Amino acid sequence: MKVLVTVKRVPDPYAKISPNADGTDIAREGLTMAVNPFDEIALEEAIRLKEAGKATEIVAVSIGGAESQEQLRTALAMGADRAILVQTEEPLDPPSIARLLAAIVQREQPQLILMGKQAIDMDDNQVGQMLAAILNLPQATFASKITIEDSTATVERETDNGIETIRVPLPAVITADLRLNEPRYVALTGIVRARTKPLETLTPADLGITPKARVRLKKVEKPPARQAGKRVADVKELVRLLKEEARVI
Amino acid sequence: MKNISLRGGEFLLREVEPSQVFTPEDFTSEDQAIAQAAEDFVRGEVQTRNAEIEKQAEGVTVGLLKKAGELGLLSGDLPEAYGGLNLSKTTSTLLAEKMSLQASFAVSWGAHVGIGTLPILFFGTPEQKQKYLPKLATGEMIAAFSLSEANCGSDPLSARTKATLSPDGKYYLLNGEKMWTTNAGWADLFIVFAKVDGEKFTAFIVERNFPGVSVGREEHKLGIKGSSTRRVILENAQVPVENVLHEIGKGHHVAFGVLNIGRFKLAAATLGGAKEALTIATRYAKDRQQFGQPIANFGLIRQKLAEMAIQIYALESTVYRTAGMLDEVFHGIDATAPDANAQYREADEEYPVECAILKVFGSEVLDFVADETMQIHGGFGYTEEFPAAQIYRDSRINRIFEGTNEINRLLMLDQLMRRALKGKLPGLMEKIQALRAELNQPQMPTPDPADPLEAIGRYVVNAKKAVLITAGMAAEQVGTELEEKQEIVGHLADCLIQLYAMESVWLRTRKLQQKGLDITIPLAMARVFAYDAFDKIEASARRAIHSFAEGDMLQILLTALKRYTRRTAEVNTMALRRQIAEYVTQHERAWSAAGK
Numbered sequence: 001m002k003v004l005v006t007v008k009r010v011p012d013p014y015a016k017i018s019p020n021a022d023g024t025d026i027a028r029e030g031l032t033m034a035v036n037p038f039d040e041i042a043l044e045e046a047i048r049l050k051e052a053g054k055a056t057e058i059v060a061v062s063i064g065g066a067e068s069q070e071q072l073r074t075a076l077a078m079g080a081d082r083a084i085l086v087q088t089e090e091p092l093d094p095p096s097i098a099r100l101l102a103a104i105v106q107r108e109q110p111q112l113i114l115m116g117k118q119a120i121d122m123d124d125n126q127v128g129q130m131l132a133a134i135l136n137l138p139q140a141t142f143a144s145k146i147t148i149e150d151s152t153a154t155v156e157r158e159t160d161n162g163i164e165t166i167r168v169p170l171p172a173v174i175t176a177d178l179r180l181n182e183p184r185y186v187a188l189t190g191i192v193r194a195r196t197k198p199l200e201t202l203t204p205a206d207l208g209i210t211p212k213a214r215v216r217l218k219k220v221e222k223p224p225a226r227q228a229g230k231r232v233a234d235v236k237e238l239v240r241l242l243k244e245e246a247r248v249i
Numbered sequence: 250m251k252n253i254s255l256r257g258g259e260f261l262l263r264e265v266e267p268s269q270v271f272t273p274e275d276f277t278s279e280d281q282a283i284a285q286a287a288e289d290f291v292r293g294e295v296q297t298r299n300a301e302i303e304k305q306a307e308g309v310t311v312g313l314l315k316k317a318g319e320l321g322l323l324s325g326d327l328p329e330a331y332g333g334l335n336l337s338k339t340t341s342t343l344l345a346e347k348m349s350l351q352a353s354f355a356v357s358w359g360a361h362v363g364i365g366t367l368p369i370l371f372f373g374t375p376e377q378k379q380k381y382l383p384k385l386a387t388g389e390m391i392a393a394f395s396l397s398e399a400n401c402g403s404d405p406l407s408a409r410t411k412a413t414l415s416p417d418g419k420y421y422l423l424n425g426e427k428m429w430t431t432n433a434g435w436a437d438l439f440i441v442f443a444k445v446d447g448e449k450f451t452a453f454i455v456e457r458n459f460p461g462v463s464v465g466r467e468e469h470k471l472g473i474k475g476s477s478t479r480r481v482i483l484e485n486a487q488v489p490v491e492n493v494l495h496e497i498g499k500g501h502h503v504a505f506g507v508l509n510i511g512r513f514k515l516a517a518a519t520l521g522g523a524k525e526a527l528t529i530a531t532r533y534a535k536d537r538q539q540f541g542q543p544i545a546n547f548g549l550i551r552q553k554l555a556e557m558a559i560q561i562y563a564l565e566s567t568v569y570r571t572a573g574m575l576d577e578v579f580h581g582i583d584a585t586a587p588d589a590n591a592q593y594r595e596a597d598e599e600y601p602v603e604c605a606i607l608k609v610f611g612s613e614v615l616d617f618v619a620d621e622t623m624q625i626h627g628g629f630g631y632t633e634e635f636p637a638a639q640i641y642r643d644s645r646i647n648r649i650f651e652g653t654n655e656i657n658r659l660l661m662l663d664q665l666m667r668r669a670l671k672g673k674l675p676g677l678m679e680k681i682q683a684l685r686a687e688l689n690q691p692q693m694p695t696p697d698p699a700d701p702l703e704a705i706g707r708y709v710v711n712a713k714k715a716v717l718i719t720a721g722m723a724a725e726q727v728g729t730e731l732e733e734k735q736e737i738v739g740h741l742a743d744c745l746i747q748l749y750a751m752e753s754v755w756l757r758t759r760k761l762q763q764k765g766l767d768i769t770i771p772l773a774m775a776r777v778f779a780y781d782a783f784d785k786i787e788a789s790a791r792r793a794i795h796s797f798a799e800g801d802m803l804q805i806l807l808t809a810l811k812r813y814t815r816r817t818a819e820v821n822t823m824a825l826r827r828q829i830a831e832y833v834t835q836h837e838r839a840w841s842a843a844g845k
Contacts, residue, residue: 016836029767030842070278077282185293186286188321188344191279192334 038116098130271573318388328584331382349521352643353475365392434477449498461486472642516611551830612647658742681721
């Protein structure tokens with residue numbers, strides 16, 4: 001079974017983020033970047049499937065600038081067998097990413113597409129669902145447990161109402177939630193081995209697609225600074241302020 | 250002899266191009282990935298278990314060492330032929346820095362991969378290497394180094410531990426007691442030094458399971474409590490003759506050989522520790538409110554944060570420059586070649602002066618940073634509720650082990666003199682003579698260059714002259730007695746340390762500029778560092794001169810010193826430090842081009 005795993009380059013979850021000078025983006029200079037943590041969980045799951053003898057090949061795919069190669073190398077160091085970068089500097093929205101991924105899936109024909117449920121930079125949580133829709137594949141989102149048997153996947157999903165268990169035939173799109181697994185540490189031996197693993201670079205044109213984002217990022221700004229607390233004279237005033245100023249009651 | 254850009258000790262004589270030095274900004278993305286992997290492991294597995302490590306909870310540290318082995322974190326310096334990753338010296342230095350974010354574990358790790366493992370790599374037979382190195386690379390065996398004894402610390406050749414050949418000629422029987430063996434509690438293998446027939450100082454590979462080998466109780470230490478430090482007791486310990494390491498009577502090669510790299514790696518570890526402490530101190534200073542605002546707003550606290558960052562920048566520049574030099578001499582050694590050991594030795598013996606400088610500088614920077622971290626924490630820092638107390642305790646050992654800083658100061662000059670006598674510093678005498686001639690020429694003082702980095706470049710050139718003339722005249726005036734006059738040697742060593750660091754800072758900052766990177770903060774740090782380092786060099790040189798020169802000679806040398814240390818550029822160190830402190834408080838860490 002071939003597994004395709006998405007790997008998005010995002011700011012390190014522990015990095016301090018601030019808007020850039022003209023508010024068009026976050027300040028990226030000197031910002032530490034990392035593999036999207038949810039994608040890392042998806043990759044870990046793929047590696048475990050391979051270690052259990054269920055998966056035979058893991059292909060990591062990323063869409064973005066040339067620097068996304070760093071995150072693909074990390075994926076190769078963790079245990080992916082080869083990597084594909086769809087290189088583009090265009091700002092993309094979820095539908096255009098899903099279309100590019102769909103073209104990669106058609107090219108690679110994996111039996112399983114594992115992705116993070118969302119990327120921690122934009123928090124869209126849309127690409128997995130859109131990809132399944134474009135390809136007309138079954139989807140299982142927010143997976144906290146995956147069991148593969150023959151050509152079906154049994155997936156436990158985390159929902160607000162509790163754990164939902166569903167079964168989907170393969171090929172399918174499964175998106176990983178936080179509690180699916182705990183990703184392994186990258187081994188130095190893996191990093192050294194990753195040097196010789198194949199990393200293919202394609203352009204959207206190679207896939208016959210001209211991505212055009214319909215969603216545009218208009219402005220990035222800091223949340224307003226928290227106001228200092230104020231002292232109220234009595235309960236009556238408190239209730240009035242909650243009603244009129246805070247407007248929470 | 251390899252063609253290298255700068256031979257050991259030559260920094261004193263020659264000018265170097267920025268393009269010839271390695272800086273942290275030269276690391277590749279693979280190097281960064283290796284650093285990240287090490288840091289993730291230490292933050293995720295080691296720092297989180299600090300309390301257990303410090304209590305020496307059963308199996309914790311040894312378990313972490315073995316886990317590190319599984320991830321390849323023990324095998325950076327080993328060649329591929331013996332299960333290693335064969336990382337470059339620059340990359341393995343970065344690895345050492347990142348492995349040092351918890352001091353006790355850093356010491357356990359460092360003793361294993363450094364003085365525990367390297368003696369076998371540098372001096373072992375092919376059979377010994379094949380037998381032990383792959384197991385040390387994975388952590389299947391943990392190594393330790395046993396040199397000191399109760400009455401023999403700084404003078405290891407006075408060891409009393411004896412080795413006697415057994416009547417059947419198959420074993421050496423070792424008798425004696427070794428002190429201060431790091432990792433003794435969990436090591437499987439010890440590099441032990443003993444005198445064959447009470448005379449010939451020799452190294453042995455001693456397995457813990459050999460009959461007659463045992464260890465004492467844990468020492469109750471001031472700091473690095475989570476590292477194991479015990480005596481190794483040898484009572485007719487049976488060591489097979491094939492476990493003699495290197496030649497009989499040549500144990501000093503082994504002992505001193507690995508100490509060069511050991512000292513250098515210690516500096517890399519102090520760098521990791523100092524950066525971590527600065528982050529902790531900065532967060533506290535931002536958090537702690539007094540007079541209605543964070544103490545990080547106050548000038549004297551900002552000054553501390555800035556100075557910590559400046560010293561860290563200088564140490565980092567010095568560590569990685571030296572790593573690059575070590576890389577040049579170690580690069581391309583074929584571990585399986587018949588003369589591999591000779592090549593390792595030649596490489597290892599190139600930079601004892603620089604390694605000693607790094608050891609002293611690194612340990613003193615870390616102690617300074619630890620002390621200021623404590624001070625910024627105020628009363629709370631003195632309690633165990635905050636990490637400052639542990640940082641303060643853990644730091645102190647670095648000035649003591651791997652050769653006390655006093656021994657290392659003596660060693661710097663001793664090694665420089667030896668290299669000069671062996672003709673390894675060509676041009677030294679001519680240079681000193683030329684300087685003497687220059688002194689007789691009247692010289693019109695010229696103002697410093699307007700460009701601040703140009704000005705620092707000139708300070709470096711002049712500081713070299715000041716140090717050379719002082720050291721040269723000290724050697725001439727005091728001659729063979731210089732060894733007896735350790736105080737003078739100490740002052741000269743202080744000059745060397747500041748000079749090497751100042752030059753490394755200048756080279757790195759210039760290289761950053763040439764790369765087109767934003768040097769606002771590095772330049773501010775370089776300016777303050779160079780200003781203060783030059784003051785220190787001047788003060789130490791003056792103390793040295795007053796200690797050996799009299800009459801006319803004293804006046805000539807003081808005039809020379811004045812000429813070379815003259816500075817005219819405006820340097821508002823308060824404003825520069827405030828700028829640096831602003832960066833540190835905003836980013837909560839030392840300066841870095843890479844953003845981490």
